[in-house]
Amino acid sequence: MKEYLIYLAQAYPEFRRAELESLADFFGIPLDMSHHNVERPFIIVTLENDEQAKQIMKRSILSRGIYELWGQGKTYEEVHANVKETSSDRFGIYKESSFKFDFIAYKGSRSNNERMEIIQDFSYLAFEGGVRMKNPDQIFSVLEEYNVNGMEKASEPLHIYFGRQIQLSARTENVLDKYDLRKRKYIGTTSFDAELSLVTCNIGQVGPGKVTYDPFTGTGSFLVAAANFGGLPIGSDIDARALRGKGEKRNIQANFKQYGTSLNFLDVLTMDFTNNAFRQDFGIDTIVCDPPYGVREGLKVCGAKHPEKAEGRENVVIDGEKAHLRRDFIQPKKPYELSDLLDDLLFFAAERLPVGGRLAFWMPTANDDFEVNQIPQHEQLELLYNLEQVFNKWSRRLLVYVKRDETYKGETTNGLKSQNIKNFRVRYFGRFTEESR
Ligand SMILES: C[S@@+](CC[C@H](N)C(=O)[O-])C[C@H]1O[C@@H](n2cnc3c(N)ncnc32)[C@H](O)[C@@H]1O
Incomplete structure (x- = not known):
């Protein structure tokens, strides 16, 4: 030694x-x-x-x-x-x-x-x-x-x-300059900081040949970061526009081309995470993401906001075809709770990751009401890291879990819901004042 x-x-x-x-x-x-x-x-x-x-x-x-x-x-x-x-x-x-x-x-x-x-x-x-x-x-x-x-x-x-x-290090060899968002061909309001995307992939143990899934892809910040380390990124998002980009030269594929990692890129698909369509035997090694928390983007899932009004819609026919089976059909969407989405994410990870596989995602919290038991838990996932990036009145936390084998028995808790925490969006737009609590 x-x-x-x-x-x-x-x-x-x-x-x-x-x-x-x-x-x-x-x-x-x-x-x-x-x-x-x-x-x-x-x-x-x-x-x-x-x-x-x-x-x-x-x-x-x-x-x-x-x-x-x-x-x-x-x-x-x-x-x-x-x-x-x-x-x-x-x-x-x-x-x-x-x-x-x-x-x-x-x-x-x-x-x-x-x-x-x-x-x-x-x-x-x-x-x-x-x-x-x-x-x-x-x-x-x-x-x-x-x-x-x-x-x-x-x-x-x-x-x-x-x-x-x-x-x-990769840093000293200028990787941050290479991935600088200001130089990236396609970005949007949700693009995630390049440095922290790369750090997330390192802590998430993305690696050569490892299928890396981002269920909330947006403009694909985590996907390009994963490919930088040899990962095979695949992404999905409910918002087809974000995935499609802004023309041929400004889209997710163009970013991979820019970084010389097109061969790593598996694909992106439009999909509501809560109605996940991946084959059961599709192997996912690592999950890295930044779930929607309602500030820059909506948290929506497929479904009718007012089911009573939507009744009978499945019978609507256009040009002899059922409307909801047509390619141009746009799904109705309804709001959803972040706490439930994070729960879904943990359950998905527990079911789909191999033993030893990691889930790394970012969760925003208000500083004045944060308690550690707001962090969601799943009995098959061990929380390895809870790393905080502090802003003025709020923080975002990188939560990293590892899937354990069946001999491990943790606790399953829906942290935000069990605490009855007010929606982060409400607190954020209420400037984290007492009244917004
Ligand atoms: C915080 S953004 C992630 C941004 C992304 N990291 C990027 O680099 O642009 C969250 C994303 O989740 C998507 N989203 C919201 N609800 C969703 C759902 N039910 N299923 C899948 N994606 C969803 C939003 O469209 C948005 O693109």
């Missing part, structure tokens, strides 16, 4: 541990993150080899890179002593390799001269392969962490690490 240093991103620090644990678990790699501190940009973990480090880091969105740790300390004297004591047997391995040094000063700054001086002090490594700035065999990194005390900038680092770069 070896020690590795992970340089973490500062976006969504509460989600970092879940992402890295999920990736490690996906690859079957034991990873202990119990000492993770959301305040710190670095964490030391133990892994068996570089291959494991590479596998995890290549997909990570909330990390920046991973390094084989050669030494650390509070001062450079300590770092050098530590490197010599713990890593001197490594110096020879890279003696002939071309190399360069990289410098990371987290929340601090160093002039070029200072950097050069610091790097010179590592000359005892006695590398002879020559410095190569472009594509060197090895990159050695000095990583400094400065204390951030209010607005005052610290002049000396709080802690210093030295290591050999093993792998930069």
